[in-house]
Amino acid sequence: MHELTVDLGDRSYPIYIGEHLLGESRWLQPHIPGKQVCIVTNETIAPLYLSRLKASLDGYQIHTVILPDGESFKTLEVVNRIFDGLLESRHNRTTTLIALGGGVVGDMTGFAAACYQRGVGFIQVPTTLLAMVDSSVGGKTGVNHPLGKNMIGAFYQPYCVLADMTLLGSLPxxxxxxxxxxxxxxxxxxxxxxxxxxxxxxxxxxxxxxxxxxxxxxxxxxxxxxxxxxxxxxxxxxxxxxxxxxxxxxxxxxxxxxxxxxxxxxxxxxxxxxxxxxxxxxxxxxxxxxxxxxxxxxxxxxxxxxxxxxxxxxxxxxxxxxxxxxxxxxxxxxxxxxxxxxxxxxxxxxxxxxxxxx
Amino acid sequence: MHELTVDLGDRSYPIYIGEHLLGESRWLQPHIPGKQVCIVTNETIAPLYLSRLKASLDGYQIHTVILPDGESFKTLEVVNRIFDGLLESRHNRTTTLIALGGGVVGDMTGFAAACYQRGVGFIQVPTTLLAMVDSSVGGKTGVNHPLGKNMIGAFYQPYCVLADMTLLGSLPxxxxxxxxxxxxxxxxxxxxxxxxxxxxxxxxxxxxxxxxxxxxxxxxxxxxxxxxxxxxxxxxxxxxxxxxxxxxxxxxxxxxxxxxxxxxxxxxxxxxxxxxxxxxxxxxxxxxxxxxxxxxxxxxxxxxxxxxxxxxxxxxxxxxxxxxxxxxxxxxxxxxxxxxxxxxxxxxxxxxxxxxxx
Missing domain, CATH: 1.20.1090.10 (Dehydroquinate synthase-like - alpha domain)
Incomplete structure (x- = not known):
């Protein structure tokens, strides 16, 4: 496992890079402050990796939001489904959102974390090579508007990023x-x-x-x-x-x-x-x-x-x-x-x- | 005119408090970095004060968004109307949003400013006593969700606040x-x-x-x-x-x-x-x-x-x-x-x- 720190003062965070990291609880748990976790993923990724991620989060109160897959769903309306899920399951300011997916899931989940109760914890588990090398570093989150890409968003840094090469095996x-x-x-x-x-x-x-x-x-x-x-x-x-x-x-x-x-x-x-x-x-x-x-x-x-x-x-x-x-x-x-x-x-x-x- | 500074490091900002401030260009203009301004107000306030505010912004490219009046409209859908207006009039990252209204207008405009292109300038011109003493200090912005008040938002500080006592004359x-x-x-x-x-x-x-x-x-x-x-x-x-x-x-x-x-x-x-x-x-x-x-x-x-x-x-x-x-x-x-x-x-x-x- 290689560890890299994104150096942003009090918003610094580690990126863990390696193989077979997803099933192990030791990487994520130190970055989850409360007892509540909300996993956000999509229909394509959920059947592949959701159970493995959940297995590493034994003892937490876990809620899951499964979004439709694709850039066309990167909208304010779809982010609102994450808010619906958080509020229906009564997640408070100590909750942590985990994005399990590619750039679209990561961008929307990060934006939801930036806005939910004015900011809660956020972890990225990218499942595409592009998300690992691009959207998981830098804190750009957001959604598209019919009149422009990425026009609505926030700069918001994750607590950590888990880049597990094993997940790339399923990538087309x-x-x-x-x-x-x-x-x-x-x-x-x-x-x-x-x-x-x-x-x-x-x-x-x-x-x-x-x-x-x-x-x-x-x-x-x-x-x-x-x-x-x-x-x-x-x-x-x-x-x-x-x-x-x-x-x-x-x-x-x-x-x-x-x-x-x-x-x-x-x-x-x-x-x-x-x-x-x-x-x-x-x-x-x-x-x-x-x-x-x-x-x-x-x-x-x-x-x-x-x-x-x-x-x-x-x-x-x-x-x-x-x-x-x-x-x-x-x-x-x-x-x-x-x-x-x-x-x-x-x-x-x-x-x-x-x-x-x- | 009294000036008070809200001391938040590089996000510090002044509050100008006095009478007959709205029509004068000298208070706002130093806090507008670009040429574009988007005024956000509501149906009740617009007929009273919009023209006076506009008159103090001679030379700027001004777009106006007029929202319905009331807490029930403090939603993500209504904030999206601000985004629509900004994008239709092609406002870029140097634009400045001005909230002309009470707490609802201020909270929504501040949130829109926090999210538009991941953050643009924002000025508060509160028209109610409550907004002057409460929501104009502290940077809490946001909207309601059907399952909870102020559940979606951001901490986002304005560039300045203009509290003009003259405007309170129309307050019920x-x-x-x-x-x-x-x-x-x-x-x-x-x-x-x-x-x-x-x-x-x-x-x-x-x-x-x-x-x-x-x-x-x-x-x-x-x-x-x-x-x-x-x-x-x-x-x-x-x-x-x-x-x-x-x-x-x-x-x-x-x-x-x-x-x-x-x-x-x-x-x-x-x-x-x-x-x-x-x-x-x-x-x-x-x-x-x-x-x-x-x-x-x-x-x-x-x-x-x-x-x-x-x-x-x-x-x-x-x-x-x-x-x-x-x-x-x-x-x-x-x-x-x-x-x-x-x-x-x-x-x-x-x-x-x-x-x-x-």
């Missing part, structure tokens, strides 16, 4: 790849030696090698934790975590959310950001090719869909010259392993990237 | 009295000289003497601010602010919310808490009479409704002997101007209080 290969996209991101934005490690070891991740997965999760969380500790509320540097995301969001919006996985859209978006970085002269053609090759080996898309014309990107990213002045900020590579946020963007080069990456 | 006399109940509370729990001042000056408050009102608001806010600064998240001492509230909530629940005003129920509840304090030997019969007399002069109820039998109180407060062990905590007077929180409660004395205060 496409979701495993989507998680690897975010892992590669950390190599690109802040940890070039990790990028090189990934070039050597990506195949081990793809076949579910638990030791390699644990190493990649720990190193990803460590990279993210450093950025978050420096800028918890995203006033500045934290924005580099959005590398590939502005292009990726345009793709997700155009395709309708859910057709491309988030990690897949980010993968294509990272290639676009790297392509623009190369056109600006900040990375070499060889380095750009290595970014693309690694993502291809991870079975991720490296181009936008055919119907994403440059005009469509311009529309979705709001980047016509009129509105551009200082508004569009992109995360680009100054070098491999070193991302910067910039609003100094040459629209001609950007147009070339749009045209090249389809 | 019954609501003025309800606000005075909370003012008397501060004298009882932590400021005996203020209680004596109120014995001298309560009639001036009742006739709307703006100088006396400003003094009472400032001194109340100062008392509350000291308690909140010592215990922002209600881990301990802050509970003394609930003096009279446990009895009062039982009355409100029994009568159905909205039939008694909150301040009225608290007034009767404070007499009950003082009565029990006298039975425990902590204040004298004369002091108890002074509490009752001052509340009567403020035109507030000093007994529970006739149909509130002792058995009904026992039921609503969950105080039968079986469940009592350590569960019921009451705020009582150790002396005039000195409240304590205790779970050491003699159920026989409590029964006498239930019987006596009808």
């Amino acid at each position: 290969p496409r979701e495993l790849s989507a998680g690897i996209a975010e892992i590669i991101k950390y190599g690109l934005i802040s940890d070039y030696p990790f990028f090189e490690w990934l070039e050597q070891n990506v195949d081990r991740l793809l076949v579910g090698d638990q030791e390699a997965l644990a190493y990649a999760v720990e190193r990803s969380c460590r990279n993210k934790a450093e950025v978050v500790a420096a800028d918890e509320h995203e006033g500045g540097i934290r924005a580099i975590l959005n590398f590939g995301h502005t292009f990726g969001h345009a793709i997700e919006t155009a395709q309708g959310y859910g057709n491309w996985l988030h990690g897949e859209a980010v993968a294509a978006g990272m290639v676009m950001a790297a392509d623009l970085s190369w056109r600006r002269g900040d990375i070499s053609a060889d380095e750009l090719a290595r970014v693309r090759d690694l993502l291809v080996r991870a079975r991720l898309p490296v181009t936008a869909p055919d119907d994403m014309t440059p005009a469509r990107f311009v529309e979705l990213m709001g980047v016509d010259k009129k509105v551009l002045d200082g508004r569009l900020r992109l995360v680009l590579l100054e070098a491999m392993g070193n991302a910067v946020v910039t609003s100094d963007i040459d629209t001609d080069l950007l147009a070339e990237t749009f045209a090249a990456c389809r | 006399p019954r609501e003025l009295s309800a606000g005075i109940a909370e003012i008397i509370k501060y004298g009882l729990i932590s400021d005996y000289p203020f209680f004596e001042w109120l014995e001298q000056n309560v009639d001036r408050l009742l006739v709307g003497d703006q100088e006396a009102l400003a003094y009472a608001v400032e001194r109340s806010c100062r008392n509350k601010a000291e308690v909140v600064a010592a215990d922002e998240h209600e881990g301990g001492i802050r509970a003394i602010l609930n003096f009279g509230h446990t009895f009062g909530h039982a009355i409100e629940t029994a009568q159905g919310y909205g039939n008694w005003l909150h301040g009225e129920a608290v007034a009767a509840g404070m007499v009950m808490a003082a009565d029990l304090s006298w039975r425990r030997g902590d204040i004298s019969a004369d002091e108890l009479a002074r509490v009752r007399d001052l509340l009567v002069r403020a035109r507030l109820p000093v007994t529970a409704p006739d149909d509130m039998t002792p058995a009904r109180f026992v039921e609503l407060m969950g105080v039968d002997k079986k469940v009592l062990d350590g569960r019921l905590r009451l705020v009582l007077l150790e002396a005039m101007g000195n409240a304590v929180v205790t779970s050491d409660i003699d159920t026989d004395l409590l029964a006498e209080t239930f019987a006596a205060c009808r």
Whole structure:
């Protein structure tokens, strides 16, 4: 078991990373202050892991809320079902919510914990690779609104995170790849030696090698934790975590959310950001090719869909010259392993990237 | 104009207290970081003060959300209307929400500000005496759930509070009295000289003497601010602010919310808490009479409704002997101007209080 601390002063918390952690009571129990626990999970995960989690919580008063599975249910109305459950089973201010699931369950459960009686305890047990390396670090919680993703939420830190590699055995290969996209991101934005490690070891991740997965999760969380500790509320540097995301969001919006996985859209978006970085002269053609090759080996898309014309990107990213002045900020590579946020963007080069990456 | 600072480290904020403050731009503008402002008010207040507030915000991009008036609309669904308005008018993370109204508008607007894009700016312009002395200090925001009052919310501090006595001119006399109940509370729990001042000056408050009102608001806010600064998240001492509230909530629940005003129920509840304090030997019969007399002069109820039998109180407060062990905590007077929180409660004395205060 590896333990990593996310260093946020009096809101610091540990991430436990390893194999066969879920059934053991010793990881979670020190982080549960009261006698009440509310497990929030979804219909897909509950049959797989709920009983194992419950078995490790002997002696607690446990209530379970099972949500429908999918990003389309990440809404205020569905969070209200968690409040219903908490109030019906009379949970008080000492209760602890445990999110057992992927990013959607984690985001909603964290937001519910932030708001229930103005804040109760919260533990994350991520069941996807993406949730382990992304949403379990940093305290971003919330829900979508019909007019925008993640528009309603809170910064709220868990008491601990339990990342059990064993749970990844049930993850569909496409979701495993989507998680690897975010892992590669950390190599690109802040940890070039990790990028090189990934070039050597990506195949081990793809076949579910638990030791390699644990190493990649720990190193990803460590990279993210450093950025978050420096800028918890995203006033500045934290924005580099959005590398590939502005292009990726345009793709997700155009395709309708859910057709491309988030990690897949980010993968294509990272290639676009790297392509623009190369056109600006900040990375070499060889380095750009290595970014693309690694993502291809991870079975991720490296181009936008055919119907994403440059005009469509311009529309979705709001980047016509009129509105551009200082508004569009992109995360680009100054070098491999070193991302910067910039609003100094040459629209001609950007147009070339749009045209090249389809 | 009097200025008072609520001292909460990097979340400290000023309360401006005086007359004719609303129309002046100089109070609010320094606390608005961006160009976007969203005013949230209700149907009753909008015709009275909305145009005056808008006139002081020349040059800003203003969106207005007008909510229905009343505690029954303090729900997650109605808060969602604020989110709808913010997103439809494309407000970004630099927007500032201004609550123009009483406690319900303030609680909902503060909660919306806490959650919109994980936290944006927020200013309170209370239009009731109760909101000026209670909800505008301390950062408690939130909404009700069908199964409990204020069960969903956040601790979230405003950037500033503007308490303009001029606005109290339109307040119905019954609501003025309800606000005075909370003012008397501060004298009882932590400021005996203020209680004596109120014995001298309560009639001036009742006739709307703006100088006396400003003094009472400032001194109340100062008392509350000291308690909140010592215990922002209600881990301990802050509970003394609930003096009279446990009895009062039982009355409100029994009568159905909205039939008694909150301040009225608290007034009767404070007499009950003082009565029990006298039975425990902590204040004298004369002091108890002074509490009752001052509340009567403020035109507030000093007994529970006739149909509130002792058995009904026992039921609503969950105080039968079986469940009592350590569960019921009451705020009582150790002396005039000195409240304590205790779970050491003699159920026989409590029964006498239930019987006596009808």
